[in-house]
Amino acid sequence: MEAFDPNPPAWTQKAIHASEFGCPVCRANSKTATRVWINRRSPVFTEDRRRKWQEFYLCECQQAWWAWSSDRPPSELANQERELPPRPFFNPFEDL
DSSP states (O other): OOTTOSSOOGGGGGOEEOSSSSOTTTOOOGGGOSEEEEEEEEEEEOTTSOEEEEEEEEOTTSOEEEEEGGGSOOOGGGGSOOOOOOOSSOOTTSOO
């Protein structure tokens, strides 16, 4: 997986900055990208001292694009309820 490789792949050299978090040519989202690389060597610090990185994507349409990690939309998994794992043992004194 090249996403965390410290050296940028050749396809990132022609990447264009996407004003919206998606391919600027065909409007596909980042989930359909065929390749991904995160520039973790050069984080940028925001005013509130948070880090953000350049995320590079190679779209199915062969357009390379990049956007800031802070521009990524929230995951739909963030709002899903999670099942609690089973209890490791039965405690008769615990309220159910």
